[in-house]
Amino acid sequence: MIRFENVGLRYGLGPEILRDISFHLPARSFQFLSGPSGAGKTSLLRLLFLSLRPTRGLVNLFGQDVSLQSKDAIADLRKRIGIVLQDFRLLDHMTTYENVALPFRVMGRDESTYRREVIDLLKWVGLGERMDALPPVLSGGEKQRAAIARAVIARPQLLLADEPTGNVDPTLGQRLLRLFIELNKSGTAVIIATHDIALMDQYDARRLVLHQGRLHIYE
Amino acid sequence: MSKAGDGHDVLMDLGRERPQVPVRARNMSPIVPRASIAGRALVAVVAIMTFLASITTGAVLLINASASEWQSEVASEITIQVRPAAGRDLEQDVAAAAAAAREHPGILDVRPYTREESAKLLEPWLGSGLSLDDLPVPRMIVARAAPGTRLDLEGLRSRVTQLAPSTSVDDHRAWIDRMRSMTNATVFAGIGVLALVIIATIISVSFATRGAMAANRPIVEVLHFVGASDRYIANHFLRHFLRLGLRGGVIGCVAAMLMFGFSESIANWFSGTPVGDQFAALLGTFSLRPSGYLVLAGQTVLIAVITAFASRRTLFATLDEID
Numbered sequence: 001m002i003r004f005e006n007v008g009l010r011y012g013l014g015p016e017i018l019r020d021i022s023f024h025l026p027a028r029s030f031q032f033l034s035g036p037s038g039a040g041k042t043s044l045l046r047l048l049f050l051s052l053r054p055t056r057g058l059v060n061l062f063g064q065d066v067s068l069q070s071k072d073a074i075a076d077l078r079k080r081i082g083i084v085l086q087d088f089r090l091l092d093h094m095t096t097y098e099n100v101a102l103p104f105r106v107m108g109r110d111e112s113t114y115r116r117e118v119i120d121l122l123k124w125v126g127l128g129e130r131m132d133a134l135p136p137v138l139s140g141g142e143k144q145r146a147a148i149a150r151a152v153i154a155r156p157q158l159l160l161a162d163e164p165t166g167n168v169d170p171t172l173g174q175r176l177l178r179l180f181i182e183l184n185k186s187g188t189a190v191i192i193a194t195h196d197i198a199l200m201d202q203y204d205a206r207r208l209v210l211h212q213g214r215l216h217i218y219e
Numbered sequence: 220m221s222k223a224g225d226g227h228d229v230l231m232d233l234g235r236e237r238p239q240v241p242v243r244a245r246n247m248s249p250i251v252p253r254a255s256i257a258g259r260a261l262v263a264v265v266a267i268m269t270f271l272a273s274i275t276t277g278a279v280l281l282i283n284a285s286a287s288e289w290q291s292e293v294a295s296e297i298t299i300q301v302r303p304a305a306g307r308d309l310e311q312d313v314a315a316a317a318a319a320a321r322e323h324p325g326i327l328d329v330r331p332y333t334r335e336e337s338a339k340l341l342e343p344w345l346g347s348g349l350s351l352d353d354l355p356v357p358r359m360i361v362a363r364a365a366p367g368t369r370l371d372l373e374g375l376r377s378r379v380t381q382l383a384p385s386t387s388v389d390d391h392r393a394w395i396d397r398m399r400s401m402t403n404a405t406v407f408a409g410i411g412v413l414a415l416v417i418i419a420t421i422i423s424v425s426f427a428t429r430g431a432m433a434a435n436r437p438i439v440e441v442l443h444f445v446g447a448s449d450r451y452i453a454n455h456f457l458r459h460f461l462r463l464g465l466r467g468g469v470i471g472c473v474a475a476m477l478m479f480g481f482s483e484s485i486a487n488w489f490s491g492t493p494v495g496d497q498f499a500a501l502l503g504t505f506s507l508r509p510s511g512y513l514v515l516a517g518q519t520v521l522i523a524v525i526t527a528f529a530s531r532r533t534l535f536a537t538l539d540e541i542d
Contacts, residue, residue, distance in 0.1 A: 051443070072448050079446030089441050093252040101247075103445040111247065150445070 001027040001189055002048065002158070007057030009043055018043055019213040021057070025191070027157070030184045032200045033193040035210035041193040042086070044210065045160045048191065049083050050074050062157070079107065082151035082188075084161040088143045090135040096146050097122065097131040103154040114153075121149050125179070126172065140167040148176060152183055159183060161192045165199055177202060250442070250455045251435060261427040261460075265467025266474070268420040269522050272413055273475030273515045279409035280511045286402040293391050293398075297326075297370070299360040304385035312383035313358050319378045320360060325368040326375075331360040420522060421529040428460060428533040439538065453534040457527055464526025472519040479507045 002025040009018040017040045025031070033041055046052040047059060050066060059066040061077055069077065082103075090099045097118060098105075104114040122131050125145040135143055144167045151159060159180065165173035177199060184190045191208075194200065200207065207218040299316050303309045317331045332340070337358055364370050376388045432439065435456075442452050483506045489495030507515075 049444075072450070075443070075446055075448040075451075078443070081446075083444055085444075089437070089444060091438055091441055094248045098248055102441070105247070105250070106442065106445050106447045106451060 001025055001029075001062060003058070003060040004047075005058040005060075007047065007054045007059060009040070009047060009052065010055050016055070017213055018047070018054075018210075018215075021215045023208065023215060023217060025158075025189055027189055028184065028187055029206065030181070030190045030203070031192075031206040031208055033191055033208045033210070034195065034200065037195075039210040040213060041210055042162055044215075045083070045162055045191070045193055048158070048160055049081055050078060079103070079154070080157045082154065082156035082159045084144075084147050084151045084159075084164045086162045086166065088135075088147040090138075090143055090146055090150075092135050095132050095134060096127055096138065096142075099135065099146055100149045100153055102150060107154070118149075118153060121153055122146075125149050125176070141169070141172065144168060145172070145176070148179070152179065152188075155183070155186065156188055159188050159190045161190070163194055163196075164192060165194065165196055170198070173199060174202065251438060251459060253459065261424065261463050262467040262470070264423045264427075265420060265464050265522065265526055266470040268416050268423070269468045269471025269519055270475050271471075272416045272518060272522065273472050274478070275409050275412045275416070276514060276518055277475060277479050277507055277511060279406055280507060280514065282405045283402060284508065284511075286398055286405075290395055290398055291366070294395055295364050295366055296391065297362045297364060297372075297375075298389045298391070299362060299379060300357050300387045300389065301360065301383055302357040302385040302387075303355045307383070307385065309358060312386065313360065315382040316379045316386050317360050319382055320362045320375065323362075323370075323375045323378065325364050325370045326362050327365045328363040329360060330362075332358060334358075417522070417525060420525060424460065424464070424526045424529040425533045428456070428530045429537060431456065431459075432534065432537040449535060449538045452538060453531060456534050457531055460530035461523065461527040464523040464530075468519040468523045468526075471522075472515055476512060476515060479511075 004021050004023050007018060007021040008016050010016045021044065033044065035041055043052065047054055048061075050061070053067070062080060064073075064077070066074070066077075090096075091102070094102070100122060101111070101114060101118045104118075105111075119128070119131065122128055125148065127142060127145055127149070130138060130142055133142075135146070138146065144164065148161070148164055151161070161180070164180075165176055168176065173196070180190050180192065181203060192199075209216045209218065297320075299320060301309065301312050301316055304312075313331050317329050320326055320329045337356060340359075341356065370390070372388065372390055379386045379388060439452055486495065
C-alpha cells in the first residue's frame with residue numbers, strides 16, 4: 001500500500017535528516033514508529049501524510065507516485081489518511097462534535113448521515129459530555145481524544161498518530177490503543193509514533209526505529 | 220462493528236451506552252469564522268470605492284445627456300446674420316433674407332430679431348437705452364430646421380447672399396464639434412477615474428484577503444489535513460468576501476443615489492439665482508434618468524464581482540504558498 005525507496009529529506013540547505021529510507025507498509029498492517037527525540041519521526045509522518053515532499057527518492061502511496069500527483073489528487077489521497085498530531089490542531093471556533101465531524105463535512109456529507117456515528121465515537125473516547133464544548137476549555141487529554149476521534153471517524157485506509165497517548169492516563173491510553181487495534185482489524189493500516197515503551201509492549205507489532213536519520217525495521 | 224439505526228456503519232458498538240433519545244440536528248458553525256475576517260474595514264473601503272465610482276459614472280451620464288440635448292438643440296438651428304452695408308436698406312435685406320430662408324426646403328420656422336430685440340441682446344454689454352440708429356449693429360435671423368433633415372446650406376447661403384450681399388449663414392458646426400470633443404474628454408476622464416477606482420478596489424481587497432488568510436492559517440492547515448481541496452477552502456473564504464463586497468457596494472451605491480436624488484432638490488432650491496441658472500444651463504436639471512440609476516446598480520454588482528474575483532485569485536495564490 002505504501003512504498004518508500006531511498007527517500008531523503010532535508011530542510012532548506014541544512015543536513016539530511018532522513019537518509020535512504022526504504023520500506024513497504026502492507027494494507028491492514030500495524031506498526032510502531034519510535035526513536036530518540038529529533039530522530040525525524042514527525043518528519044517521516046509528514047512525508048507519509050504528503051504535507052512534505054521528499055528531497056530525493058520515491059514515495060508511492062496507494063499505488064500512486066506522489067511526485068506526479070496534482071494538488072487536487074493529493075487532497076483526495078489525504079482523505080484516505082487520518083492523522084493525529086502532537087499539537088492536536090483542533091479548530092477553536094468549532095465544538096468538539098464539529099471538530100470530529102469535520103472530515104465528513106469536507107466530504108460533503110449531510111449532517112444527518114453521520115450524526116449518530118460521531119456521537120457514538122465521542123462517547124466511546126469519553127467525550128460524550130463534552131461534545132458541545134469548545135477546544136479552549138478542554139483539557140490536554142480531552143483535546144488529544146478529540147483529535148484521535150477526528151482522525152479515525154472517516155475510517156481512513158491509513159492512520160498516522162504522533163504520540164497519541166502522550167497526554168492521557170494509562171487506562172485511557174490502553175483504551176485508545178484498543179481503538180487503534182480495532183480500527184486496524186477493520187482494515188486500516190496504523191502507524192503510531194511513540195516513545196512509550198509500555199504502550200509498545202502491550203501489542204505485538206512491527207517496530208520501525210529511526211536512528212540518526214536511518215530506519216531500522218524489527219519484525 | 221455494528222449497524223447503526225440510520226443504516227450507516229458505526230465505528231464503535233456502544234451497547235447500552237448508546238444514546239436512547241433521537242439525536243437533534245445541530246446548527247453547525249461556519250468553517251471560516253466570520254469574526255476572523257477584518258470585515259468592517261473592507262466593507263468601508265468597498266463602500267467608499269463604489270460611492271466614488273457611482274458619482275463619477277453619474278456625473279458622466281449627466282454631462283453626456285446634457286451635451287446631447289444641447290447638441291440636438293443647437294444642431295437644428297441656423298443663424299443668419301445681416302450686417303449693415305453702405306447704400307443698402309437693412310430692414311429690406313432682413314426681410315428678403317428671412318423670406319429666402321422660409322422658402323428653403325427643410326426650414327420649419329424663421330424668426331428675425333426686431334430692432335428692439337437686438338438692442339436687448341446687447342444690453343448686458345452696452346447698457347439700456349441704446350439707440351441702434353447710431354451703431355452699425357447687425358441683425359439676426361434664427362431659422363429652425365426640421366429634425367433629421369440634411370439642409371442644403373450652400374444653396375441657402377448663395378440664395379441669401381444674392382438678395383443681401385452682407386449676409387452670413389452659420390450652422391454652428393464649429394461650436395458643436397468643440398462641444399463633442401469636450402463631452403468625449405469628460406467621458407474619457409470618467410472612464411479613467413473608474414479604472415483607478417477599480418484598481419484601488421482590487422488592491423484593497425487583495426490585501427484584506429491576504430490578511431484574512433494569514434489570520435486563518437491554522438484553519439487552512441487543518442482543512443488540508445482532513446483532505447479539503449484548495450477549491451473547497453477558497454469557496455468558504457470567497458462567500459465571506461462576496462458578502463462583504465456586496466454589502467459595501469450596496470452602501471456606496473445607495474449613498475450615491477441619495478446624493479443624486481438630493482442634488483435635484485438642492486438644484487431646485489437654487490433655481491432663479493444666478494448660480495442655479497448657470498448650473499441649469501450647463502447640466503440641465505441635475506436629474507439622473509431611471510436608466511442612470513440602473514447603470515449605478517449594475518456597476519455595484521460589477522464591483523462586488525470584482526471584489527470576489529480579486530479575493531479568489533489571492534486565495535489560490537496564498538493557498539499555494541501555505542501548501
